[in-house]
Amino acid sequence: MYRYNLGLRFAAMVTEHGQRPALLFADGAVLTYEGLDRLADTVAGRLVARGARAGDVICLTSRKIPVVFAAIIACWKLGLSYAVVDRQSPPERLQRILDNCRPRLILADTTLAQRLQDCGWQGGDVLAIDDLTGCAAAVRSVAPVPVTGDHPAYIMYTSGSTGFPKGAVMTHRNLLNFIDWCRTEFEFGSGEVLANVNPLFFDNSVFDLYAALMNGATLLPCDRELLAHPEGLIAHLEAAGCTSWFSVPSLLIYLTRLNLLGPERLPGLRRFIFGGEGYPKAQLVRLWENFGHRAAFFNVYGPTECTCICSALRLGPETFADLDGLPPLGPLARNFEGLLLDEDGRPAAGEEGELCLLGPNVGAGYYRDPERTAAVFVQNPRQDAFRQIAYRTGDQVRRDPATGHLHFIGRRDNQIKHMGYRIELGEIEAALNGLPGVAEAGVVHVTFQGMKQILAAVAVNGTLTAREIKARLGSRLPDYMVPRRIVILEQLPKNANGKIDRRDIARRLEDPAVARKEENRP
Amino acid sequence: MNASDLRQRLAGLVLELVEDLTDPAELEGLALLTDEYIDSFDTLVLINRLEQEFGLTLDHQPDLFKALDTLDGMEALIRQRLGNS
Structure with missing residues (x-):
């Protein structure tokens, strides 16, 4: 049985980088890897005391405070699946998510607690996050739980066409593969300082969290309130020595247009990663002119159902030979194989088709939703000797036969x-x-x-x-x-x-x- | 362009983006961006609209966030860029 898991991986980080800062907040609060581990054990003790057991789902508020990150680590250790919910989610949507994941416990801040009250939630235990924050006595002895690679690690909710959000499930194995790929692809070391501007309920944050905390780096959680003050955001990242940025292009375009990303800003930054949507080259060139001489630029792409990134392309000056359209998606990451399918779901004859992903980073389907899972998690149409699940992305792409790079064409649906x-x-x-x-x-x-x-x-x-x-x-x-x-x-x-x-x-x-x-x- | 014309045009543009306000007078003294009357997405729309309306390019404009935050800041910015201060 595959026994390695995220909890063990984090324990190795604590051993190796115990005194290094793991989390550095805008208010100046710092948690070292050892400090974060102690807080995680405290939270784990409280979760166990409230009846949480391996396989249960725990919902977490999206507020970026130490105890929420500690709760995520506690879930790794205990074999619990976590689902971060937008603490400002409309009550009806929140209700639908909770009806689907049926959490054993909800760790709520006051905002989320109010939303739960608004939607009349009575389906499970709610634990006030303030009770955990104030708990000083660390529980150092969390009973070992045999968590395997196949245990679900988190559920990430994404929009569903019928009006009901879908919960994409990622396993420990998916994420361990993703972490190793991130380290080599982006050359992450323990001296890195990563910005975390992505909300925790949004799949881009998976990269921030796992690439940082599983590689001995420092994460800079930036909450919505800080993002509303972009000058303060950039000043904070500069003061913290931020080396790596990952966000949607929209945020970078916004900051660029406000002249907050001039060539003198973020002096320690050596890596811009962007994804989640296309970055028009006509806009991107402005960032490139300011940072291209000292920072690597990566265009990444991937679905929530497959650990959020399945391709990455390091951009060079040739990208800007013309300013039309979007940069290519690039080659698939080493953890993936790709198939192009025609409209009938059969392997396409040419170099265009719907991208279908295979490999160890393909997730475990949608939580408690066999119908929608079966619609897109399908048997590899090229394999009839054994079961091999492939994920149909719904994205139409073109593969350049010369470079193997994928180019986004459009969607099959709405x-x-x-x-x-x-x-x-x-x-x-x-x-x-x-x-x-x-x-x-x-x-x-x-x-x-x-x-x-x-x-x-x-x-x-x-x-x-x-x-x-x-x-x-x-x-x-x-x-x-x-x-x-x-x-x-x-x-x-x-x-x-x-x-x-x-x-x-x-x-x-x-x-x-x-x-x-x-x-x-x- | 006289002062009240410019002010009126700016208020009109801003009111297109602010959901809950309909009267230009209500915009006076508000911190439009800082207090999130206009979100980051609509800030970009606002920049586009100002550029279109006044035939300007606002790139490389220092302290643009501060200038767009209030009607006063916007008015000063447009006047400065139109050479009409």
Whole structure:
């Protein structure tokens, strides 16, 4: 049996780097690897005392405070699966996530506790995070638990087209492979200081957390409140000697446009990694001009279902020979094999098709969701001698036969990437259609006011206004999924088959004059 | 461009982005970015809109975040860039 696990890997880090800072917070608080390990044991003791056992699910608030990181490590040690939930999640979405994962315990801060109260949660035990923070007595003897590589380590929730989020499960084995790949691909050593600007409920944070704490590096957790003050964010990262940055391009574009990433900023930085969405070269070149001479640039790509990164490409000056489009996705990471499939799910004849991933980093499916798991975690169509699961990404790609690099072409479905978040437009439409007074709704992702935005066209029964619809959606969807603009139409345009014509909606809404006029209609 | 015209145009642009306010007077004295009346996404929209509206390029503008944070800052920035201070 494969006995190595994340808890043992972290224990090796504590032995090797005990006195090094593991976490350095914006308020100046520091936890060394030994300190973090002690706090993790304390939390583990409390979890066990509250009845948590290997195989259980623990939900954690997304607040970036020491005890939350310690709780993640406690879960590694005890063979628990953790799911970080957005502490500001709308109550209905939170309820759906909790109904799916059925946590044994929820570690909640006051914000999340309030949300739980709002959604009337009665399904499990809630432990106030403040009780753990104040617990000084370390429990040094967590009983060893035989955690194997096949134990689930975490569940990461992502948008689902039916309106119900999907919980992607990653195992200890998936993550151990991912950690080793990160170390060699990005040449991480123990002297590294990694920014953690990604929210803990967002899959990019998997890289921050595991690449840092499993390689003896220092992680700089940056909470939402700090991100709202970008000058303070950059000043904090500079003071902490940040060497490595990973985020969605949207954040880098934002900081670049605010002139906070000039050539004199972040003097210790030697690595920019970006992914979660495409980085238009016309925008990226501005960052390259300021940092390309002293920092490595990596474009990474990958689905939540496969440890968040499956390809990485180190960019060079040749990337900017022209400024059209996006950089290539690059070659697949060594932990993956790729197949290109045609529309029928068979190996494609040419160099274009849906990317299908195989290998030790393919996750364990969606938690308690066999139907949606079976739809995309499929038998390798080239293998009938033994069971080998492949993950269908839904991403259409082209493979360059000369370099082997993959290029993103588009999606097979209505999934989009918006500010790095993976969003099913169908989930937004389902939320809109669930509102009393909404007759039908169509949601599109289009360029509006110079930016890609989510816009919605809605037909209503009665006098419902766009503003009222938006306000009501806020209780069902997270901020980043609520359409920026909602326009009321008498009826939605239909195509020849009688289906909602999203192309026509997009065409109408892309015109600011039309959108503004329609939006203001009662 | 007189002062009230510019102020009015700026308030109009900002009100397109701020959900809960409809009256330009309500924008006075607000820290629009710092207090998250305008989020990071809409900050980019705002920059695009200012560039379009006034035919400017705001790249390499020092302290842009501070300038965009208030109507006063925005007005001073636009005046400076239009050579109209």
